[in-house]
Amino acid sequence: MPCVGFTWTWSASGCGSPGVGCGVAVCRVGGDTKTAKSRRTIALSGLAVAVLHRHRAAQTAARFAAGSSWQDSGLVFTSRVGTMLDASNVRDAFRSALTLVPGIEPAEWTPRDLRHSFASIMSERGVPLEEIRGCSATRAPP
Template sequence: MARDKVKRNVVTLCSVPKGKDGRPSKALTFAQAESVLKAAEDSRMHGYVVLSLLTGARTEELRALTWDHVDLEGDKDAVPPIPPHVAVWRSVRAGGDTKTRKSRRTLALPKRCVDALQTQWAQQQREREAAGKTWKESGLVFASKVGTALDPSHVRRDFRNAIKDAEGVDAGEWTPRELRHSFVSLLSDNGIPLEEISRLVGHSSTAVTEAVYRKQIRPVLQGGAVAMDRIFDA
């Protein structure tokens, strides 16, 4: 059309098909969150559930998390002191990049996360020994029983199995990504400012956080690891 080769834009003759409605997002209440954590305690998914719910990391970020990006001790003598933390620098997306540049972040770990990751490490050592020569070393924090990367469908299945006995929660209606929604909701309920929540979840701006989590952000808003320790009374 720009060069006068076509007199009419044929695209205007096409009707745009209507897509299916997206699955509405939801978040766990505090009581449900406690129930989910308790139900998952004895499962292989416990560390995954705790880290996702208490740090707000994306499921694709947790699946790519490696032990060399986990520090369970920190450095109390540093100035300022360095708390236990995880470096969320990669994801399972093409090329291994996080969703956006600001998604690359280092998150302090609540004590409950430190405990869960210590248990996760011990569990993985036992699985490595049991697997013997079939073990595939990947360095992943959350891997299969032979060390290979987790498939999203397996994560979803194992997550639902892990929380099937959670009181007040229908496991079949929840997915791992909604733990991140719950993280946002719990922080918002407890007066954490939107700007801080936006940084913790790795959004480029508060506008993105408001758009994505508009149902989880409370109208009146008043970091992260300290708040979660207080919320769950670690």
């Protein structure tokens, strides 16, 4: 079962702005899933940086609340005790959040659906495919 994590790192560029290292903490039974070329640091908007600062503060509070149960993994998104999230935990949390959205049936959605919905909405609004690919970190077909 693959487990992919994003670690807290600070980008050398961007005047000390935080970046999120993509694919830094990747493990998979039977081998790594990322190639050297696919490992990169992504640029973050000011809004994303502000949200990550708030998230890190909340994670620090969670670490203190967990006490000795906390496992310091260095990951951005963790369980309540600092361990890497698994797919079922992420899916359950996602569906729990969807219960707050009127007219949505949470059981019909997975986190992966967001990527497809994003691309569909952008395309419907006339955004060029090249720009959509850049925003969703997908590669153009060969």
